[in-house]
Amino acid sequence: MEMEQLYREHSDRVYxxxxxxxxxxxxxxxxxxxxxxxxxxxxxxxxxxxxTATWLLKIARNVTYxxxxxKRVIQFFSFEKEHDLETNALSPESRVEQKEQLARMYxxxxxxxxxxxxxxxxxxxxxxxxxxTAYVLGWTEAKVKxxxxxxxxxxxxxxxxxxxxxxxxxxxxx
Amino acid sequence: MEPSKEFDELFExxxxxxxxxxxxxxxxxxxxxxxxxxxxPNIIPAFISLAIVAIASFLFITFLNPSETEKSAEPLSNExxxxxxxxxxxxxxxxxxxxxxxxxxxxxxxxxAKNQEEYDQLLKSKxxxxxxxxxxxxxxAYFSEGVLASLINxxxxxxYDYHLDNSGIEMHLENVEIKQEKDHPNIYRPVIExxxxxxxxxxxxxxxxxxxxxxxxxxxKIGSYNGVKDGGGLELQKKIANFNSYAR
Numbered sequence: 363m364e365m366e367q368l369y370r371e372h373s374d375r376v377y378x379x380x381x382x383x384x385x386x387x388x389x390x391x392x393x394x395x396x397x398x399x400x401x402x403x404x405x406x407x408x409x410x411x412x413x414t415a416t417w418l419l420k421i422a423r424n425v426t427y428x429x430x431x432x433k434r435v436i437q438f439f440s441f442e443k444e445h446d447l448e449t450n451a452l453s454p455e456s457r458v459e460q461k462e463q464l465a466r467m468y469x470x471x472x473x474x475x476x477x478x479x480x481x482x483x484x485x486x487x488x489x490x491x492x493x494x495t496a497y498v499l500g501w502t503e504a505k506v507k508x509x510x511x512x513x514x515x516x517x518x519x520x521x522x523x524x525x526x527x528x529x530x531x532x533x534x535x536x
Numbered sequence: 537m538e539p540s541k542e543f544d545e546l547f548e549x550x551x552x553x554x555x556x557x558x559x560x561x562x563x564x565x566x567x568x569x570x571x572x573x574x575x576x577p578n579i580i581p582a583f584i585s586l587a588i589v590a591i592a593s594f595l596f597i598t599f600l601n602p603s604e605t606e607k608s609a610e611p612l613s614n615e616x617x618x619x620x621x622x623x624x625x626x627x628x629x630x631x632x633x634x635x636x637x638x639x640x641x642x643x644x645x646x647x648x649a650k651n652q653e654e655y656d657q658l659l660k661s662k663x664x665x666x667x668x669x670x671x672x673x674x675x676x677a678y679f680s681e682g683v684l685a686s687l688i689n690x691x692x693x694x695x696y697d698y699h700l701d702n703s704g705i706e707m708h709l710e711n712v713e714i715k716q717e718k719d720h721p722n723i724y725r726p727v728i729e730x731x732x733x734x735x736x737x738x739x740x741x742x743x744x745x746x747x748x749x750x751x752x753x754x755x756x757k758i759g760s761y762n763g764v765k766d767g768g769g770l771e772l773q774k775k776i777a778n779f780n781s782y783a784r
Contacts (some may be wrong), residue, residue, distance in 0.1 A: 365571060378553040391563045398567050399702075427642055467546045473605055486547040500648075517543065
């Protein structure tokens with residue numbers, strides 16, 4: 363497959379995945395570029411064990427991990443950089459509430475164990491199947507199912523935990 | 537409410553990550569440049585061989601000349617320290633560093649660290665300590681204690697080599713004008729001019745500014761090394777990534 367076509371078809375998905383991990387637009391673009399560069403170098407060895415999109419997500423994950431290792435950062439979903447939560451379709455009141463819910467969601471996710479964050483990101487946001495998630499994370503399918511159940515329970519607990527946020531309120535997004 | 541249903545709406549919101557058409561296109565152009573550079577014959581090893589011969593000759597001549605040797609034993613002035621750091625920082629890509637980083641990344645690819653303890657073991661490997669030694673040998677003499685480690689951890693040193701890697705672009709320090717703050721003599725804000733040259737000989741220039749604060753407790757050592765806000769560092773990274781757009 364031509365590289366330009368590969369990029370056109372999959373770069374947005376790869377970017378979204380990386381962006382939710384690093385929460386920084388420029389770094390996410392850089393890491394997207396790196397992902398496709400590595401994909402180009404490994405194109406000949408791609409054995410179609412998974413779909414092209416899943417294969418790219420696996421590379422993206424490795425590239426992002428390298429980035430975290432270089433920066434010695436472990437935590438995903440950082441709140442340090444601004445992120446824009448657009449909910450323009452809602453009324454002003456609903457928008458504020460929706461933003462707060464979303465902020466609480468990001469905050470809760472950031473407090474979960476890393477493997478819980480990863481499985482939720484792939485299953486619920488990237489909409490990967492259990493098999494695809496297992497491929498990206500290098501886990502068994504049984505492990506994906508088990509982690510997914512526990513991750514959702516942990517998320518629910520964190521999301522509804524009282525006093526889990528500074529001053530009992532939701533951390534505002536800058 | 538079942539957890540998986542309860543959060544579905546929020547997960548749905550999280551899928552909607554905005555990405556501008558311009559960013560998408562710029563990333564593709566940068567990627568395309570790298571891919572084209574990779575397809576072309578790499579002449580960098582020849583440059584390295586020549587550089588090694590040149591350095592060996594330089595060292596040979598230096599050791600034969602006692603007055604130069606004596607001179608090198610004298611402590612460097614603050615300006616000389618700053619210039620020495622900038623010469624290393626703005627000359628690249630540093631192929632030795634990239635080789636060491638590749639070794640380290642290859643080790644990580646081959647070794648599956650399942651938890652922090654296993655990763656800590658990896659940090660004791662020769663591949664990792666070689667990188668740390670390289671940082672120390674390159675920059676250690678110029679920074680006060682603890683400062684270099686902090687710069688390494690925050691990617692504020694060797695900050696362009698990763699971008700230059702496989703880009704077919706070489707960066708050179710062309711000129712430095714070191715300005716000392718009048719009211720705060722330990723603060724220096726050099727104006728740095730660098731050139732970027734691609735493997736077709738096209739050359740562009742970029743000027744940026746950084747800040748050095750010399751240590752008060754360890755004279756002659758740098759206590760803080762900072763990019764200046766809007767000083768031009770990010771623009772330099774963009775020029776490397778989108779060289780062809782700027783060269784035209």
